[in-house]
Amino acid sequence: MTPRDIEAFFATLQAERPHPQTELEYTSVFELLVAVLLSAQATDVGVNRATRGLFAVANTPEAILALGLEGLQAHIRTIGLYRSKARHLLATCRLLLERHGGAVPRNRDALEALPGVGRKTANVVLNVAFGEPTMAVDTHIFRVANRTGLAPGQTPLQVEQALLRRVPPRYLEDAHHWLILHGRYVCKARAPLCGQCSVAAWCDHARSSRRPAAQRPRRPRSDGR
Structure with missing residues (x-):
């Protein structure tokens, strides 16, 4: 994703969920x-x-x-x-x-x-608990960051560091919640709901899926040709 894509991506997620919260229940x-x-x-x-x-x-x-x-x-x-x-x-x-x-x-x-x-x-x-702009990379965030092109990385730490660099500061405190919830309910592991996705316009996976077959990168054959 380009910086412009990232801004639009998070502005859209913020408009959908202005005050995202963890789904874990706690009182302290x-x-x-x-x-x-x-x-x-x-x-x-x-x-x-x-x-x-x-x-x-x-x-x-x-x-x-x-x-x-x-x-x-x-x-x-x-x-x-x-x-x-x-x-x-x-x-x-x-x-x-x-x-x-x-x-x-x-x-x-x-x-x-x-x-x-x-x-x-x-x-x-x-x-x-303390409102610090950290990024807790679980399986949902790892998948969304790589699939969308937001912050590709081979390990959770690489993805975390990339997200901290790429997410605009004004979105950082809530970004971890938006990404988890998006991965949990829309950008699912086996069958992402691209047709229902509000941020598909800026997602590498969704844009690649919409390309005509002739324009998609060819996968190498098993014999290397």
Whole structure:
């Protein structure tokens, strides 16, 4: 995408969703951290279903620790990888109490030092809880950035860095939400809904699909010719 394309792309997404938000349910920064930690390789719907019951009985580091491993696992067993996530969450709660007085730190290094919290999780917390213009590249953002030509990259970090360079500053705080929601509901992995896409005019994939067959780049044959 050209800079002009990118401006039009995000202006259109902004007009559709002026105030985009995460679909994870939370009422505190700690609940947000827990929900994002649990969301790896799981859907937001599934995480919300589990955390509604969990947060009703334990929504602080102290309360989570009081549940113990078996008690915590009982609340999140419907989530993929729940055993390892429960261990990570308990260890994170201990570190929050030992190092941060029970509060979630507003610092990338401190966040990434928590068990089960990687760069993507830290970016979500920094963006959603603290309003920082970070870019949490999940599978949806990775796909949209590459498919549209917005910010191609071979790894999530490359895509993240490209997005931070290419997205106009006024859109950065909300860009991660717009891209996730667009990837989740429109620019789907197997069957993108290009005919229903409001930003197809600036998308490399959609424009390529509309070209006459004779104008499309030829794919090399298996014999190399």
